[in-house]
């Protein structure tokens with residue numbers, strides 16, 4: 592069997608679904624190919640925090656990308672609700688980054704002016720001020736950096752809304768089978784093979800998260816993305832104990848609507864293993880209890896793990912592959928793929944439809960891995 596489309600998107604995580612949604616909005620014919628089910632990998636495992644941060648030792652262009660994405664969320668949330676009826680639960684809770692000891696406090700005080708300088712709403716809080724906001728926190732907390740504009744979303748719902756939106760606007764999804772080969776004619780990729788089916792397209796988008804290196808191998812172009820496992824646990828606390836996201840260098844706690852409290856996350860380089868381990872769960876729970884001792888009697892309601900797409904230079908990989916201009920990569924979003932979903936969808940749509948983007952993709956280009 593053979594099918595022809597404008598754009599083939601490989602991978603239906605948040606990234607692939609958002610690109611499909613944006614393209615379908617522009618009336619581009621899209622086929623999304625997903626080896627399992629939309630959103631059932633990293634994109635549903637995530638905690639959904641939308642927390643742009645400026646790293647003085649990192650890339651300013653990465654910060655600009657994060658802020659641009661953050662700013663798209665309100666409109667996207669409204670748009671998806673109107674179109675699909677799915678509420679992605681965009682909540683403006685703010686984040687308290689806690690100082691557990693003197694070193695944390697020093698680091699927080701050092702980072703504070705940098706965050707303010709780039710326009711993030713950041714306040715240094717004393718221990719008393721933190722406890723006023725969150726009385727359930729341990730009295731040993733030494734203070735916090737408060738990011739009052741941070742938000743979070745219900746990420747499984749985000750993927751559901753994007754996939755439904757794309758479908759409603761005419762995108763087609765092929766689920767349950769992986770792309771196993773690419774079709775080449777001279778230096779051009781003309782389509783992909785999904786077992787016995789051939790799908791031909793003018794443009795191919797690779798949005799395969801931590802499996803992107805496998806598609807890179809099919810193309811013989813290096814896409815050095817590795818899986819970075821994150822384990823999570825959840826409890827239910829009703830009425831809620833916490834009214835902000837609280838985090839420390841050891842763990843973060845994310846209160847969801849309805850009383851779920853997510854506790855995450857480990858970062859482990861153990862290949863494609865997604866097992867939840869006793870050690871992982873123990874580490875998360877111990878760190879959570881250190882921050883909020885009264886959680887001790889609450890039920891453990893769920894545990895899970897997901898694989899983040901990690902790239903060694905900590906930047907996403909976005910843009911056309913050199914020498915294969917009709918193949919576009921959108922991967923490597925590591926710990927901030929949910930935050931970066933709206934801007935990735937927008938920029939890849941602009942690249943395909945207009946041939947240029949409103950923010951430069953240069954710093955994120957796959958060119959940096961050319962041999």
Ligand SMILES: Cc1cc2nc3c(=O)[nH]c(=O)nc-3n(C[C@H](O)[C@H](O)[C@H](O)COP(=O)(O)OP(=O)(O)OC[C@H]3O[C@@H](n4cnc5c(N)ncnc54)[C@H](O)[C@@H]3O)c2cc1C
Pocket residue numbers: 601602603604605606607624625626627628629630631632633634635636637638639640641768769770771798799800801802820821822823855856896897898899900921922923924925926927928929930931
């Ligand atoms: C525990 C945890 C907590 C996180 N918390 C946050 C957070 O709070 N905030 C934030 O911004 N980010 C967070 N992240 C990161 C975020 O989840 C990821 O960066 C993001 O989901 C990556 O999206 P993706 O679509 O690229 O990848 P994925 O969601 O993994 O999607 C890739 C898809 O490609 C499919 N695929 C792979 N190979 C093939 C093939 N050959 N053929 C067809 N389909 C294929 C896969 O089945 C998968 O569905 C977290 C991640 C984890 C694991």
